[in-house]
Amino acid sequence: MDIRLDIYSPVQELSDSLFEDKGVRVFIKRDDMIHPVISGNKWRKLKYVLQQARIEGKTHLVTFGGAFSNHLLATAAAAAKFGFKCTGIVRGEDVQNDTLFMCRLHGMQLIFTDRDSYGDKQALFSKYFGDNAEAFFIDEGGASALAAKGCSELVAELTDNYTDIFCACGTGTTAAGIINGIAENGLPAHFQAVPVFKNGGFIRDEIDRYLLLPATYSLHAKYHFGGYAKTTPELTSFIQTFISSTGIIIDPVYTGKMLYAIYQLIKEDRFAAGSKILAIHTGGIWGLLGMKDKFY
């Protein structure tokens, strides 16, 4: 079976009296609609990687992640869809949660490993799959040049021009891909990254690793809300208001932080009147399941 999905990712305009007051327009590219589980940037990151596995005749995907990893779940669902066996090596002790339930449901075998040995992924791969010629290594979070290439394709789908394009960053691979896509397509848009980690400034090196040409872009490192997968009542209340007024699900780990940053920067008059801002919805809505107890 060919490794491809028909991409359905419309751009929709968001409405809010704040945007009218400030004279800006805000749009969202619905990469979350690409697939219910292999959603958003995780599909774009996996596409060429899975094609490479197929070219090499590999039939068993082996990847890595934390117990709430969107990448693990997307890989599990993609393996099921495209006929691969699949193993997820999970950081930390044996636990049960909604994400891992979904991974198992898609046929992923799980191996739990302590945090020390998790540090050396190649060693773990050799330990469990060293003599398995079918096995194909995919790094944690799917970071690779092929992943960045998959993400850059998002830009060619845009039929309109925007002054600013925003995206949430974990490893920075998606951001790098989009920046490459902006350059390849000769768009005027200024890219703005919202790292979801504390001390997100380090992400510049990660993004720059996968850039095809040097580029200028902005980094908004203060919207981490305490760190990766951390949240505050202010963020959950923003998310609840956003979902209930748009019908678009966002999550506290990634897209909620990016959209909060956009609203805040608009309030602070950081955009000229007439700006057209595009937010990339990178998917990951199942991540909400790990954060239910943070709401209400």
Ligand SMILES: *Cc1c(COP(=O)(O)O)cnc(C)c1O
């Ligand atoms: C994984 C993920 C990201 C981060 O992507 P990177 O390429 O690692 O920066 C952003 N948004 C969502 C919803 C994700 O699941």
